[in-house]
Amino acid sequence: MSLPLVIGIGNPTRSDDGAGHAVVFGLSRLVPDGTYRAVHQLTPDLAEDLAEASLVVFVDASVRATTLQLVPVEPTPVAPGSHITTAGAQLEQRGFFEREVARRTERFGNLVHAWSTYESRKLAEDPAPFQRGINSIQMRFDGTRWWVLTIAWQGETPDSPIPALYLESEHRP
Numbered sequence: 001m002s003l004p005l006v007i008g009i010g011n012p013t014r015s016d017d018g019a020g021h022a023v024v025f026g027l028s029r030l031v032p033d034g035t036y037r038a039v040h041q042l043t044p045d046l047a048e049d050l051a052e053a054s055l056v057v058f059v060d061a062s063v064r065a066t067t068l069q070l071v072p073v074e075p076t077p078v079a080p081g082s083h084i085t086t087a088g089a090q091l092e093q094r095g096f097f098e099r100e101v102a103r104r105t106e107r108f109g110n111l112v113h114a115w116s117t118y119e120s121r122k123l124a125e126d127p128a129p130f131q132r133g134i135n136s137i138q139m140r141f142d143g144t145r146w147w148v149l150t151i152a153w154q155g156e157t158p159d160s161p162i163p164a165l166y167l168e169s170e171h172r173p
Helices: 015-030 044-052 082-094
Strands: 005-009 035-039 056-059 097-108 111-121 131-141 146-155
Touching: 005 015, 005 044, 015 035, 015 056, 035 044, 044 146
Parallel strands: 005 035, 005 056
Antiparallel strands: 097 111, 111 131, 131 146
């Protein structure tokens, strides 16, 4: 029987929100041959790992919880705009600013793939970002306008730093 995939969710720079990362780090030292991921949020790039795992354990923290809770979850489909309705008020209250710092594009005919490197801050004037990463955006031109086909993103981690190639914008004639 294979070991479960353990995913710690949160931001270790925000005190209790780093609990998921701390649990993953501790477990990885106790059971080194396990499969672990420490992430800021669930993103599409985890899909393959989730599909291959026989059991997935998500570890996250909540400021409302007063005791340890084990809650079974089942996958449910979500609408593309669901993140806006579930996180919108919190983002407005706490602040969130994402700034593109570099972009690389590849075009073939009416298809474009853009790699957009970003920095995220809570306040626009914050001196340092709390997160960096890369957005992968695929678009198609229908002769009249560009349509976004997919957007996926991955935050930078110590195990997956942003390559230098994606920290510089390509020359545009």
